[in-house]
Amino acid sequence: MTENDGPRIGVVLPGREAVVTGGGYPRRIAALxxxxxxxxxxxxxxxESPLAxxxxxxxxxxxxxxxxxxRIALGTAVVLGVQHQPVRLAHATACLDQLAGxxxxxxxxxxxxxxACEAEFAALGVPYQGRVQRSVELxxxxxxxxxxxxxxxxxxxxxxxxxxxxxxxxxHTKGGPPLWLAGAAAPALRRVxxxxxxxxxxxxxxxxxxxxxxAVESSRSRAGRPEGSVTPAMYVTVALGKDRPAxxxxxxxxxxxxxxxxxxxxxxxxxxxxxxxxQVAGQLLRYADAGxxxxxxxxxxxxxxxxxxxxxxxxxxxRLVPLLRRRTPAPEPGGAQPCPHR
Numbered sequence: 199m200t201e202n203d204g205p206r207i208g209v210v211l212p213g214r215e216a217v218v219t220g221g222g223y224p225r226r227i228a229a230l231x232x233x234x235x236x237x238x239x240x241x242x243x244x245x246e247s248p249l250a251x252x253x254x255x256x257x258x259x260x261x262x263x264x265x266x267x268x269r270i271a272l273g274t275a276v277v278l279g280v281q282h283q284p285v286r287l288a289h290a291t292a293c294l295d296q297l298a299g300x301x302x303x304x305x306x307x308x309x310x311x312x313x314a315c316e317a318e319f320a321a322l323g324v325p326y327q328g329r330v331q332r333s334v335e336l337x338x339x340x341x342x343x344x345x346x347x348x349x350x351x352x353x354x355x356x357x358x359x360x361x362x363x364x365x366x367x368x369x370h371t372k373g374g375p376p377l378w379l380a381g382a383a384a385p386a387l388r389r390v391x392x393x394x395x396x397x398x399x400x401x402x403x404x405x406x407x408x409x410x411x412x413a414v415e416s417s418r419s420r421a422g423r424p425e426g427s428v429t430p431a432m433y434v435t436v437a438l439g440k441d442r443p444a445x446x447x448x449x450x451x452x453x454x455x456x457x458x459x460x461x462x463x464x465x466x467x468x469x470x471x472x473x474x475x476x477q478v479a480g481q482l483l484r485y486a487d488a489g490x491x492x493x494x495x496x497x498x499x500x501x502x503x504x505x506x507x508x509x510x511x512x513x514x515x516x517r518l519v520p521l522l523r524r525r526t527p528a529p530e531p532g533g534a535q536p537c538p539h540r
Contacts, residue, residue, distance in 0.1 A: 204523035205486050208241030209234050209514070210275060210433075210496040211263070212507050213253035214456060223504050224254055230504075230511065231263035234270060237515040241271035241303065243433075243494045246278050249321055250314040251457070257290055264298040272298050275398070275433055275494050276307035276380065280332045281324050284358050285365065287336070288343040292369040300370035305378040305398050308333050330385075332357045337377060337393060344374030378431060382410050391417025396429040396492075401469020401485070407432070408488035431492035432485055434469040436478050438513055445472030451500035472498070479521035486522070493522070 211230060216223035231242045242263060244256035260272040272294075279287060295302040308329040309315045319326040335355035342351045343365045353360040369375055378396030379389065390397045391414040402410060411430050418428055437452065439445030449472045450461045457464060464470060471481045482493060497514060499506035 205490055206240040206492040207519050207522055208243055208271065208273065208492065208494045209239055209511060210243045210245070210494055211259060212497075212499075212502070212504070213244050213256065213259055214247075214251060215499070215502040215504075215507065216254055217252050218455060219502050219504075224259075226504050227254070227259055228262035228266045230507065231270065231272075232266040233508070234511060234515075235267045237511065238519070239270060239515065241273050241492070241494065242267075243273040243275035243305070245275050246281075247318065248281075249318040250312070257294055260302070261294055261297055264294065264301070267301075268299075269301075271301050271303050273303035273378070273494065274305045276305040276378075278309055279306040279336045280308055280329045281319065281322055282336070284336050284339040285343065285360070285363060288340040289365060289367055291340070291375060292344060292365070292367045295369035295371055295375045296367070298370070300375075302369070302371070302375040303378060303396070304375045305380075305396070306333065306337070307380055328357065330389075334389065334393065341374055344369050376429070378429070380433075382406070384413065387413040388417045390414045391419075391428060392421040392423070394428060396431050398431045398433060398494075400433045400467065404484035404488045407485050407490065411489035429492055430489045431494065432469065432490045433494045433496070434471060434482065435496040435498050436470075436482075436514070436518070437472040437498040438475055438478060438510070438518060439472060440474070442473040442477060445474075445478075448472065448500040449498050452498035452502065455500075455502045470498075475517040475521055478518055482522060 211227050216227065234242050244259045245253060246256045247253055256274045256277060263272055291302065291304055316326045335358040339353045339358045339360055342353055346365060348364055348366040350362040350364045351360055352362060376395035378398040379394040380398050381387065381390060382399050382402055387410055397414050414428055437445040437448045439448060449470055453459060453461045453464050471478050495514065497507060497510040499510050
């Protein structure tokens with residue numbers, strides 16, 4: 199990046215908050231996407247979890263957002279691909295990409311390690327074990343279908359099999375929407391480099407992020423893919439306050455309402471940053487120096503209410519985003535490992 203060329207900035211739509219607080223919140227989410235577009239954000243994001251951390255369906259939320267917006271990218275952060283039948287996921291995302299005019303970014307995850315996540319998989323009748331290999335096969339099968347031009351395709355995997363399957367709906371984006379994957383362990387980084395269009399962890403320390411990005415690029419090069427094939431991105435939670443203690447207090451309340459856990463526990467696996475706009479920008483720009491080119495910001499509102507989210511959306515757009523797009527600081531040492539489920 200040049201001195202005046204900062205990272206792209208997106209915001210996570212409050213699909214989880216809408217469930218926690220109830221009321222008419224869901225009807226306002228598409229309007230929030232339109233407001234984010236008007237404020238100059240580059241992307242809006244929605245995550246998936248039908249039970250463990252229940253939230254509104256991301257593909258439905260993004261379809262509603264697509265109808266209210268023209269420019270802004272629409273991303274999943276993340277869809278749990280292995281919970282979906284591959285043909286149905288390929289079809290749904292092709293339709294959504296058509297509705298969005300090619301603006302879909304498909305973030306994929308495999309779930310997290312917890313009893314609640316295992317119970318969610320069991321309730322859906324989906325095996326919890328073997329998720330990684332099934333995810334790879336799902337990606338390969340979806341891409342075959344997206345590129346089939348309505349002609350029958352065949353795929354033979356251990357978990358996914360297609361026999362003369364013809365899907366007439368094609369995505370607006372040639373070859374299918376970009377696929378962004380999380381992960382920081384060595385095998386995950388190799389998969390990102392060889393298979394994905396984006397790397398989408400939940401924030402390690404900046405030094406660890408730089409090391410992970412180098413591993414992704416090494417894998418990408420070994421796979422014979424051209425430079426620039428993979429977008430380095432990051433999912434983070436932010437809160438702005440008059441000072442760091444005030445912002446940290448808001449983060450604590452947000453995390454307890456959202457996860458039913460304390461902030462210290464969440465910080466072991468996720469990037470969570472609070473402080474003045476200058477302090478938060480300083481933390482995030484260390485990741486930009488480490489390679490990050492797209493941030494998906496989850497806005498931590500202490501009461502999880504729509505009015506608070508709307509204020510945070512405006513506050514971040516006016517006071518944090520300009521600092522991120524101007525940029526300067528230096529790297530910091532590493533921290534938590536990323537979690538593939540938001």
